[in-house]
Amino acid sequence: MPLLEPGHPSDDQPPGIRLEVAHLAFAGVTLFRDFVLELPGGRWTCLLGPSGVGKSTLLRLLAGLLPGAVRSASDGLPLRGRIAWMAQSDLLFPWLSVLENAILGYRLRRAPRALLEEKRAQARVLLAELGLGDRLDAAPATLSGGMRQRVALARTLLEERPVVLMDEPFSALDAITRHRLQDLAAELLVGRTVVLVTHSPREALRLGHEVRILNGRPVRLESPLVLAGRPPRAATDPGLIALEARLLARLAGERTQREAA
Amino acid sequence: MARALVVAAGLVGLWQLLAWLTGAPPYILPDPLRVMRTLWARADLIAAHALITVGEILLGLALGTLLGALAALVLAASRRARAWILPLLVISQALPVFALAPLLVLWLGYGMASKVAMAVLIIFFPVASAFFDGLRRTPPGWLELARVMDARPLALLVRVRLPAALPAFASGMRVAAAVAPIGAVVGEWVGSSAGLGYLMLHANARMQTDLMFAALFVLCVLALALWFAVDRTLARAIRWQPETPHPL
Known part of the structure; x- marks a missing residue:
């Protein structure tokens, strides 16, 4: 019985995506202003940031579910029909x-x-x-x-689909299952353009080629943290653990800055 | 079931008690035993009339549900249709069916047609409004998921919106099943030559109050049976939405 082939089976090469949001506000609060996000094609980009910063909104903008953004694929083809989206709630029928x-x-x-x-x-x-x-x-x-x-x-x-957007796909799983499914997802989605929203720096570091931190209002995007090596990385990798500590410090630093302001 | 029997027995007991205490003559308030005896003695007559009324109710329920569901679909499908049809719907409900009954009898005759039309008028609205409500309240997450999946428009309707609206449709159906007998009986009162409503009027005019009560009793049992049958069928059809065990 054929299991899904790892990587992308069709000749539709996973494109890079550029998302531009000139201005987007909800209930009078500006969430995005002059915002640009570049996603490299065929790679995993992990989005980290505090709750409520706009990560899920960003994913829905990428999925084409909200107006107010311009999406373009690096191959110039329309993105319609090339995206799979996994929301935070399971949305099972x-x-x-x-x-x-x-x-x-x-x-x-x-x-x-x-x-x-x-x-x-x-x-x-x-x-x-x-x-x-x-x-x-x-x-x-x-x-x-x-x-x-x-x-x-x-x-x-x-x-x-060549582009896969996932909003905290492993959040409800126990630690062992989560670890196993991260490996499985990394294997099956290798070579595709993946955006993973997560709260876990470790998850981002295990799975991402790039990690981006979102913060502030309107949202600012920190320069990408580009990771070496091929995901999924071993959770026991000492380099990864050191990076996790630095990421946590950066995330925590933002929080104290926000609270001070 | 046991509880229903206890409630029924309690009501009959209360009725008997009332008959004793007031000492009313049988042509004002016949006691339960007398009514049961009449029911037994005139079973053939009552059954023949009951069959007519049941036919009117079931036909009205089927047609009313069908039309109500269709109206809800049209309303959900087209914004323009909504602007035109919604006021008509409300007007049709603002006119009391009781006031329309003589007209319907005049136009459609003394037979079944006018009673079915009456039942349809009563049933149509709760079904249409509940189903329409369900159709336009599809959880947005499901619609978004379907959109990213490039759902075909027809599939979006048949495989997302319709099943999602089924619980609301069921609420409308339950109301419809409860009020369906009203339409049929009102129609029979206004003008007819058969049916339980006709039998009651006929008996009333001849002071056969026990026969009137017997017909009323049968009508009550029929209405309850209809409601429970519809309720069970719906619950079975929408098993994926189990009831909360303790609603309050």
């Missing part, structure tokens, strides 16, 4: 089984029956890999939060 939720995209695009069957076969293997092999026919309401998050992850991976 309660009336569909775990398996059918995992292939939701193909159902909503009215894929031909043969393709649906192929995707179901892939989904069975992937869900088994994610520890849900015996819950394929279960209703989402009967699953734990961590299980639901894994179904949402499977749904996102099965889209096989």
Whole structure:
């Protein structure tokens, strides 16, 4: 049975993305002003920053879900149809089984029956890999939060889109499962343009080619922290642990600055 | 179920007690035993009329639900249609059905058609308004997900909005099932030659109060059975949305 191929199978090369937001405000509060984010193609960019700074909004801007931003792909082609998005909440459909939720995209695009069957076969293997092999026919309401998050992850991976946007995809998982799924995601999404929003500096450092810190209002973007080596990096790597300490200090420093102001 | 029986027994006991205490003659307030005896003795007559009323209610429920659901879909699909149809809907409800009943009988005759039309008028609105409400309150996250997935417009409706609106539709259906008998019986009162409503009027005019109560009793049982059947069917169809065990 074919598991998803690591990397990107189609000839649609994952593009870099440039996002420009001239001005975006919610309820009179300016969130973004003259904001530019450049995402390198085929690499993982991890976004860190305090809660409420606008990370999820940034992801939704990238997904094309909010007006007010200009998105452009490095290959000049439209981004429509090339993005998979995993929101912070799992967004599972309660009336569909775990398996059918995992292939939701193909159902909503009215894929031909043969393709649906192929995707179901892939989904069975992937869900088994994610520890849900015996819950394929279960209703989402009967699953734990961590299980639901894994179904949402499977749904996102099965889209096989060149650009993948994930909002805290591992937040509801226990430490062991999280570690395992980070490895799995890094393997399956190698070579794609990935944006990962996370609260965990360690997660960012394990998985990212670049780490970007967001802070302030309107949001400022710190210059990228470019990481050497190939993700997923070992959590025990002493270099990584040292970096984590520095990242934490930077994040904490911002907080004290904010509180002082 | 046991509780329902206890409640029913309690109500019958209260009725018996009232009959004793007031000492009212049977043509004012017949006691339960007398009504049951009449029910038994005139079972054929009552059943024949009940069958007519049940037919009117079920036809009205089916047509009213269908039309209500269609109206909700049209309202949800087109903003322009909403601007035109919504006021009409409200006007149709502002006119009391009781006032329309004589007209409907005049136009559609003494037969079943006018009663079905009455039931449809009553059922249509709760179904249309609840379903429309559900259709326009799809959780935004699901719509956003579908958008990023490039859902086809028809798939968005059939596979996201419709199932998401089913619980709201079910609320409308429950109200409809509860009020459906009203339409049919009002129609029968205004002008008819058959049905439980007709039988009650007929018995009333002849001081056969026990027969009237027997017909009323059967109507009550039918209405309850209808409501529970609809409730169960809906709960089964929307099993993915389990009830909260302790709502309060």
